[in-house]
Amino acid sequence: MNYSQKISERQWNLPDKGELESRREATYIDDIIQKDHIQRRLLENLDGIRTVFDGGAGSGRFSILLAKQGCQVTHFDISQPMIDKARELAEKEGVLDRITFVKGALEDLSAYRDHEFDLVMSFDAPISYTWPNQNKVISELVRIARRKFIISVSSRLGSLPYYANPIQKNQFILDEKADDPFVQWIISNREQMISGFSFNKQVVDKLWADGLMGGEEEIAQYEQGGAPWCITYGFMPDELESILAENGVRNIRLSGPGAFGRTIPREILVKIMNDPKQKKDFLDFCYQYDSNPYVCGMGKDNLVAEGDIIIND
Structure with a gap:
């Protein structure tokens, strides 16, 4: 390992x-923006879909969504706490009988047959956390797909602005009084993050060149007993498209959820989100804007790719 x-x-x-x-x-x-985008993309692609593999399925946001649409879903994740939460939510939604929960790592999908699932999906970038095996993982996910393939990975272009904005997450806090410990940490450390920041072109150039966020520092923290953030590989749009095409995915379409939303200050975003009519209209337009291939690389965190699997019998 x-x-x-x-x-x-x-x-x-x-x-x-x-x-x-x-x-x-x-x-x-x-x-909200990212998951709304993915939900729309999924619901547009369910024709003929009965079986689904959700790789890195987390707490079940999309496994449960598709189970409620009548699909049989294999919910696959590396985290037992995530699986436990997903099972709890699935029971609450009345779809426990349509979901099979499996604990495992994306690096090993040998238990699954070629073309076993009508739809294979993987969201919120678990593929990017498998570096240096990300290309092999994509290949294996494609192998088990029969009709549709939809994933999101970390976006290299989308991640680069973080290196010039240490308070980027502050922009997206919906409720500053939320009891989430990370929200409170972000708020309390805002001024310190600004005062201690200096732009480091060498660091930005490195990410631009190799796409790698993390490495030796995270390994050292792990060895000392810590739980660092995952070493993450950021994909370029043309790179991801090429990998998918080489593995037989056809009619590839890329999008960048959050590209429009990241241009708007927090005060306006909060106002929009707290008004149901504005929220609906805004999310409609975000989906339209973020689906344009010219902005796909500037999605806030993820680069989404979908395509068809064509099997020649």
């Missing part, structure tokens, strides 16, 4: 992960 898998297992198996991840759309505006 390499360090990326070790670090991912420890990070995502922290006891509170399932609960915190399940509340993200009630906490962060960028999560």
Whole structure:
């Protein structure tokens, strides 16, 4: 097992992960935008879909969505707390009988047959956390797909602005009084993050060149018993499209959820989100804007790709 898998297992198996991840759309505006985008993309692609593999399924946001649409879903995740939360939510939604929960790492999908699932999906960038095996993981996910393939990975272009904005997450806090500990940390450390910031072109150039966020520092923290954030690989749009095409995915379409939303200050975003009519109209336009291929690389966190699997019998 390499360090990326070790670090991912420890990070995502922290006891509170399932609960915190399940509340993200009630906490962060960028999560509302991103998950709304993915939900629309999924619901547009369900014709003929009966079986689904959700890789890195987390607390079940999309597993449960598709189970409610009548699909049989394999919910696959590295985190037991995430699976436990997903099971709880699935029971509450009355779809427990349509979901099979499996604990495992994306690096090993050998238990699944070629073309076993009508739809294979993986969201919120678990593929990017499998570095240096991300290309192999994509290949294996494609292998088990029969009709549709939809994933999101970390966006290299979308991540680069973070290196010039240490308070980027402040923009997307929906409720500053939320009891989420990370929200309170962001708020309390805002001024310190600004005063201690200096732009480091060498760091930005490195991410631009190799796409890698994290490495030796995270490995050292892990060895000292910590639970660092996962080593993450950021994809360029043309790179991801090429990998998918090489693995037989056809009619590839890329999008960048959050590209429009990241241009708007928090005060305006909060006002929009608190008005149901404005929120609906705004999310409609975000989906339209963020689906344009010219902005796909500037999605806030993720680069979304969808395509068809064509099997020649």
